[in-house]
Amino acid sequence: MTKINTISDLNALRNKIINEQKKFKITVTLCGGTGCQASGSQAVIDALKNELAKQQLMQTVYVRRTGCHGFCEQGPLMVIEPGNIFYCHISPEDVFEIVSKTILKGEVIEKLLYKDPVSGNLIKTEKEIPFYKAQDRHLLSQNMKVDPCSIEDYIAMGGYAALAKTIFEIPPDRIIKEIKESGLRGRGGGGFPTGRKWAECYEAPGNEKYVICNADEGDPGAYMDRCVLEGNPHLIIEGMMIGAWAVGAREGYVYVRNEYPLAVKNIKIAIQQAMNMGILGEKIFGSSFSFHIEVARGGGAFVCGESTALMASIEGKVGEPRPKDVHTVVDGLWNKPTTLNNVETWANVPSIILNGSSWFASKGSKGSKGTKILALTGHIKNTGLVEVPMGTPIRTVLFDIGGGALNGKTIKAVQTGGPSGGCLPDSKFDLPIDFDALYEAGSMIGSGGMVVMGKETCMVDVAKYFLTFLQDESCGKCVPCRLGIDRMLEIITTITEGRGKPEQIELLQELGDTISQTSLCGLGKTAANPVLSTLRYFREEYDAHINEKRCSAGVCQALITYRIDPEKCTFCGVCKSTCPHNAIIGQKKQVHSIDLQLCQKCGICRSECKFDAIFVN
Amino acid sequence: MLQYINLKIDGVNIRAAKGTTVLDAAFEYGICIPNLCHVPNLSNIGACRICIVEQIVNGRSKVTTSCTLLVQEGMIIKSNTDKIRNLRRNIAELLVAQAPNSKAIQDIAVRCGVKKVRYPFRNEKCVLCGRCVRACTELFRAKAIGFVGRGKNRHIDSPFGVLSEFCKRCGACIDLCPMTITPCSGPMKPGKERLCGECESQLYLSDKTPDHCVWCELGKGFQCGRY
Numbered sequence: 001m002t003k004i005n006t007i008s009d010l011n012a013l014r015n016k017i018i019n020e021q022k023k024f025k026i027t028v029t030l031c032g033g034t035g036c037q038a039s040g041s042q043a044v045i046d047a048l049k050n051e052l053a054k055q056q057l058m059q060t061v062y063v064r065r066t067g068c069h070g071f072c073e074q075g076p077l078m079v080i081e082p083g084n085i086f087y088c089h090i091s092p093e094d095v096f097e098i099v100s101k102t103i104l105k106g107e108v109i110e111k112l113l114y115k116d117p118v119s120g121n122l123i124k125t126e127k128e129i130p131f132y133k134a135q136d137r138h139l140l141s142q143n144m145k146v147d148p149c150s151i152e153d154y155i156a157m158g159g160y161a162a163l164a165k166t167i168f169e170i171p172p173d174r175i176i177k178e179i180k181e182s183g184l185r186g187r188g189g190g191g192f193p194t195g196r197k198w199a200e201c202y203e204a205p206g207n208e209k210y211v212i213c214n215a216d217e218g219d220p221g222a223y224m225d226r227c228v229l230e231g232n233p234h235l236i237i238e239g240m241m242i243g244a245w246a247v248g249a250r251e252g253y254v255y256v257r258n259e260y261p262l263a264v265k266n267i268k269i270a271i272q273q274a275m276n277m278g279i280l281g282e283k284i285f286g287s288s289f290s291f292h293i294e295v296a297r298g299g300g301a302f303v304c305g306e307s308t309a310l311m312a313s314i315e316g317k318v319g320e321p322r323p324k325d326v327h328t329v330v331d332g333l334w335n336k337p338t339t340l341n342n343v344e345t346w347a348n349v350p351s352i353i354l355n356g357s358s359w360f361a362s363k364g365s366k367g368s369k370g371t372k373i374l375a376l377t378g379h380i381k382n383t384g385l386v387e388v389p390m391g392t393p394i395r396t397v398l399f400d401i402g403g404g405a406l407n408g409k410t411i412k413a414v415q416t417g418g419p420s421g422g423c424l425p426d427s428k429f430d431l432p433i434d435f436d437a438l439y440e441a442g443s444m445i446g447s448g449g450m451v452v453m454g455k456e457t458c459m460v461d462v463a464k465y466f467l468t469f470l471q472d473e474s475c476g477k478c479v480p481c482r483l484g485i486d487r488m489l490e491i492i493t494t495i496t497e498g499r500g501k502p503e504q505i506e507l508l509q510e511l512g513d514t515i516s517q518t519s520l521c522g523l524g525k526t527a528a529n530p531v532l533s534t535l536r537y538f539r540e541e542y543d544a545h546i547n548e549k550r551c552s553a554g555v556c557q558a559l560i561t562y563r564i565d566p567e568k569c570t571f572c573g574v575c576k577s578t579c580p581h582n583a584i585i586g587q588k589k590q591v592h593s594i595d596l597q598l599c600q601k602c603g604i605c606r607s608e609c610k611f612d613a614i615f616v617n
Numbered sequence: 618m619l620q621y622i623n624l625k626i627d628g629v630n631i632r633a634a635k636g637t638t639v640l641d642a643a644f645e646y647g648i649c650i651p652n653l654c655h656v657p658n659l660s661n662i663g664a665c666r667i668c669i670v671e672q673i674v675n676g677r678s679k680v681t682t683s684c685t686l687l688v689q690e691g692m693i694i695k696s697n698t699d700k701i702r703n704l705r706r707n708i709a710e711l712l713v714a715q716a717p718n719s720k721a722i723q724d725i726a727v728r729c730g731v732k733k734v735r736y737p738f739r740n741e742k743c744v745l746c747g748r749c750v751r752a753c754t755e756l757f758r759a760k761a762i763g764f765v766g767r768g769k770n771r772h773i774d775s776p777f778g779v780l781s782e783f784c785k786r787c788g789a790c791i792d793l794c795p796m797t798i799t800p801c802s803g804p805m806k807p808g809k810e811r812l813c814g815e816c817e818s819q820l821y822l823s824d825k826t827p828d829h830c831v832w833c834e835l836g837k838g839f840q841c842g843r844y
Contacts, residue, residue, distance in 0.1 A: 301767065318764070323663040323685035476745065476764075476771030478664050483711040486769065487736050507735050514707040517680050518666045 003278040005286050007164045010155070017156040024062035026103055029144060031077040033068025033227055034262055035384070040091065041076035047092035051099045061103060064153070067143045067231015067266075070385035071131055074114060079126050079144070086126035087112040117381055117403060134400045136363065137387045138371050139347050143231035148266045151273040154234040160279055162350035166242050167287045175246040175353070176202055182357035183369035184349075188214055188305070188342030189417065189446040190522065191368070191435035197339060201247040201329040204337035209249040211240050212333065212340040214310060215256040215263065218302040219418025220469060222449030224373040224385055225343035229256065229263040232347070233270035237280065237293060239346030242353055244291050247339050252291065255310050257298040268295055302419075302473035306521045307332075307340045309475065320475045321521035342447070344373060365391030365434045372433060372448055378415075379406045379454035388433065395429040398452065405454050413453045413538070417446025419466045419473075420526030422533025423459060442533040444526070458555035459538040460545055464492045466530035474524070481524030484515040488531055496556040500546040509535060554616030557601045561617045566591040568613035575605035575614060624692035626670075633688045640668050640683040643696060649830035650696050651705065651728045653712070653721075654746040655684040656793060659755050665746055666708050667725060671695040680704065705729045711736070713812060716744050718804050721795035723813040724833035731812065738810035742796060745771060749790030759783040762790060798834050 004010050021027075030036075030045050045065055052058050069077050074088035080102055087098065087109070094112060101107040113122040114129055123129050146153040154160070166175060180195030201209060213236055217225040229236060240252045256263050271293050274280040282290045296314045303309050304319040311333045313319035332338025348370055352360045361369050368390035374397060376386050381403035388397060398404070398411060405411045413423045422443030424431070431437050438444050453462065467489040476482045488511055491504050512528030512535075519525045535542060544550045551559040564575070564584075569591050576584040576592060583599040586592030594605075594614075606614040620635040626643050633642035638661060643650050653665035661684040670683045673693040683696065695701065709729035714736040716722050722744065745764070750773060753759050761784035765774040775781045791797055800813050830836070 303767075323661075323682065325681060325686050472768055474768040476766070476768045477662070479666050479708055479711060479744070482745070482768065482771070483715055487711060487714075490736070510707060514704050518669055518704050518708060520663055520666070520682075 003276075005278060007168065007285060010160060010164055010285070014155050014158075017152045021062065021156060023059075025060045027062045027064060027081040028103070029064045029066055029079040029081070031067075031069045031075060032065040032148075033072070033143075033230060034223070034260075035068060035072030035227075036075035036077060037262075039075040039089075043092045044076050044078075044090050044095060047095040048099070051095050055099060055104075057099070057103065064147050066146060067148050068140075068227035068385060069144050070137070070140050070227075070387070071129075071382070072384040073382050074384075084125040084127055086114055086123070086129065088114050131382050131384070131386075131401055131403070134396065135387050136371050136389045138351065139228060139232075139235075139344070139373060140385060140387045142235065143227065146232055146234075148231055148233055149269050151234060151270065151277060151279075154232070158354070159234055159350075160238055162353040163238050163241050163279070164285055166245050166353055167285055167289050170353070172202060172246045172248065175242065178357045179246070179349070179352060180357075182352045182360040183364070183367075184345065184352065184360065185368060185435060186342060187344035187348070187372065187447070189420070189444065191439075191445065194341060194345055197329055197341070198243065198246050200327065201337045201339045204330045206337055207248075208336045209247055210333045210336060210338045211244045211247065211249045211252040212310070212314070212338060213240055213252070213254045213343060213346050214305060214307070214340055215254060215260070215267075215343045216298045216305040216310060217260075217343075217447060218257070218300070218305055218473070219420075219447055219449045221377040221451045222375045222418055222447050224375050224448050226260050226263055227385055228343050228347050228373070229254075230260070230266050233263075233267040234274065235347050235350060236267070236343055237270055237274055239349035240293065241280070241284075241291050242349050243339055243341065243346065245289060247337070249339065250290055250292070252293045253296050253314055253333070254293060255296045255298055255304075255314060257300050257304075259300050264295065264297060271295065301475075302469075303475045303521070303523055306523050308521065310340065311338065320477050321523075323520060344448075363389045365432055365437075367436045368434045368445075372445065374433070374448045374450050376402050376450050376452070378450075378452035379409070379411070379457075380404070380452040381406060391432040391434050393430050393432055394424065397433065397450065398429065402452065405452070409454045409456075411452055412455050412457055413459065413462075415443075415451040415453065415462070415466075415530075416449070417444040417529075418449040419469050420444070420523060420529055421446045421449070422529045423453070423462060423537065424533070425537040428537070442536050443529065456553055456555070458496075458551050458553035459534045459541045460492060460496055460551075461553075461555045463531045463534045464489065464496060467492060470523075470527045470530075474527070478520040478524060480515045481519045481521075481527055484511055484519075485527055487511060488515075488528070492531070495542065495545050496551075497558040498545070498549045498556075500542075502543075502546055505535065505539075505542055505546070560601060561596055562594050562599060562601060562603070562606060562614055563617050564592050564594060565613045565615055568611050570611055570613070572610070574608050574610070578604050578608045580604065622688045622690050622692075624688050624690070624694065626694040627696055631688075635688070637688055638684055639670060639686045639688055639692070639694055642688055643683065643694075648696060649728075650683055651709075651725055651833070652684060653725060653744075653795065653835070654748060656748050656751065659748075659751045661685050662747055662751070665712070665744075667705060667712075667729070669701060669704060669708075671698055671701055702730060706731055710734055712744055715739050715741050716796060717810040717812070718742075718799065719744075719796045720798040720800045720813070721833065721835045723800060724831060724835065726812065728831045728833055734812050740805070740807055740810050743773060744795070745773070746795060747773075748793040748795070749773060752789045752793050757785060757787055757789060759785060759787075761785075795835060 076090050078087040176198045184194045185191045215229050298304050301319050304313045306321045309319045309321040328338050371387050371389050374386045377383050415423045471485045474481050512532045515528040554560050571589050581598050581600050583595045621632050650668050652668040663682040663685040668683045671678045706729045709726045710731045713726035714734045761781035
């Protein structure tokens with residue numbers, strides 16, 4: 001591999017790679033992200049390469065295996081250039097047809113095209129798909145242009161140009177000023193202004209400083225950091241290097257959880273490639289700047305996403321937070337000034353340097369700039385990764401991009417910000433996705449998870465689910481978080497079991513308030529949010545559980561009974577044969593009924609009944 | 618040479634050596650901030666959150682633990698506002714519901730104004746204040762015990778559950794443990810745990826002046842300035 005010693009080397013290499021890639025007439029981009037791999041994209045890639053080799057097309061067709069494209073619902077995905085033809089749900093059996101028809105003759109295969117669920121039309125190109133159209137895919141679109149294991153792809157796209165510009169043209173204080181003016185705020189959940197963090201670290205005394213990339217993403221239903229790190233690791237490396245130059249660090253860490261094997265693999269490959277090219281290491285591009293990156297793997301504790309716990313974990317100690325009366329920008333990793341940012345924050349840095357702060361600040365709302373990647377999951381048609389400018393209303397994300405609720409039902413609530421965020425009801429869907437607006441509504445952007453809940457979700461049960469998660473993941477160091485969550489869960493459990501008392505709601509509120517004000521770390525401080533936000537917006541459900549012993553969504557087992565609607569029952573006997581407890585009585589050609597004494601409320605009969613004859617009372 | 622710093626705690630002008638914590642500075646001036654996991658001369662971990670105070674920064678109040686907060690010039694601290702008393706009472710209530718069988722914790726509950734416990738009593742043997750672990754690690758350098766597990770499973774144990782060879786059987790862990798001080802009337806029977814209200818003098822004091830020192834058992838055993 002050629003070493004890059006000067007900027008002109010970098011530019012020469014870029015031109016060379018671009019010329020080489022021009023030789024290929026056709027480029028096939030296949031998503032190799034974790035979502036598409038789960039739907040079998042690896043088999044498709046292998047089959048495609050085999051088929052191309054068989055038909056001796058390897059010299060004219062370039063197969064690029066990229067990171068996540070975002071539309072995981074439709075995976076495995078393929079985009080064929082030129083023509084921007086978009087195929088979804090591809091299986092290895094389709095590969096022969098794709099090669100012989102689309103690649104050789106330019107014909108479009110209709111059965112592989114994406115069908116718009118709203119209009120029912122087939123959509124030929126990727127650009128026209130409504131899911132992509134309504135987004136502003138600044139970071140995710142880069143994912144589609146690069147092979148994560150190829151530094152050449154990244155350089156061809158203009159990669160490391162921002163780094164070269166930084167080292168030779170911009171002194172650290174101007175970088176910090178630029179980041180400050182861009183209005184970039186931490187994407188990990190806190191929303192702390194990145195420029196201010198860097199400035200404090202820059203001013204902190206000491207020669208030895210560190211930068212850390214926090215890729216310990218643990219929220220249920222959130223995977224944007226994973227996809228950026230898996231799909232474009234060089235972007236993170238470049239961002240970290242610019243940050244290191246700005247604050248004066250010579251060493252950096254990427255803290256990534258071991259449950260993300262592809263992310264660990266790709267970032268390690270990327271670091272090795274950059275080292276070999278001389279982009280990382282000593283005297284970068286012939287300047288006096290030296291920088292090294294190490295990968296630290298986390299064991300998957302949710303609490304290690306908290307900055308001080310993460311640093312303790314890198315130091316080899318137990319991953320527990322410590323009091324932050326002195327900030328980590330002054331006293332961080334090994335008691336040295338440390339700048340810790342989230343994957344997405346680092347990913348935004350190179351383009352701010354290249355395009356200028358005003359370009360970044362032109363997107364977004366008043367207090368929150370730029371774009372944000374959201375992980376759209378739950379009871380919604382189009383699940384996947386979505387990137388929108390800050391300030392976009394939640395409604396746009398849910399309906400224009402997400403396509404509305406599954407099966408034409410209504411959306412009851414959306415949980416933003418993972419377990420520490422809150423549930424927002426329908427009436428709040430016009431709120432913009434903005435750090436301050438969501439915080440005021442009792443939720444937060446958090447890392448960007450968006451779990452959509454339909455009508456059949458019980459909000460008390462949702463609060464219980466998140467409390468169980470938090471109870472498992474709390475480190476247990478401080479009293480309010482350890483005992484407080486435990487007691488909240490105890491109270492909520494009594495409510496879902498029909499033993500709740502009206503005064504317990506007040507107690508929940510008071511306890512939640514105490515936890516959020518007195519806990520040691522950020523996780524504890526937000527741990528009460530699921531309960532507090534559901535109490536705020538879905539109080540009537542709590543009241544129904546307590547006073548009427550009724551669960552309107554039909555989820556809380558102790559409060560519901562299953563019954564058979566005699567008018568809908570067709571005596572088919574499916575429920576009777578599937579019931580594991582023999583609780584369904586009824587002769588042939590007679591209306592069946594459920595023996596409530598024997599019924600264990602497992603719900604199997606309801607899901608098996610083809611006539612919707614079984615309902616929940 | 619020692620550098621001194623001026624700050625205000627509850628309106629009192631206080632002069633404290635640089636590097637002392639707000640909690641220690643307050644004790645020195647006779648301001649009793651209730652605390653549990655703090656032990657003089659050991660590191661502070663801020664685990665029990667009983668010693669919370671309000672720090673006023675630029676007109677905005679911030680709740681933080683006084684044991685981990687170092688004194689700074691011109692600092693304004695309020696240790697006894699309504700807000701802090703409420704929060705402290707709620708934390709003490711959680712603690713006493715967890716471990717009613719300790720006079721030290723019952724004292725803290727009285728001191729923090731707990732009148733009624735709204736949670737079912739649990740009668741656990743440990744509240745994970747970590748006094749023993751720090752004494753063993755920091756004073757005697759034995760590291761014979763430590764925290765094991767996370768969250769609900771967190772407990773104190775010797776490494777791998779086997780008594781460590783480094784244990785000198787000094788008993789410092791037992792001396793410092795708040796659970797070794799049983800209530801005056803003896804251990805409570807399972808299912809009959811209650812909020813201890815038998816020390817009338819204490820209750821009288823805490824009723825009249827909620828911020829007052831109740832001469833707690835922790836202070837007696839652990840060299841509080843009052844004794």
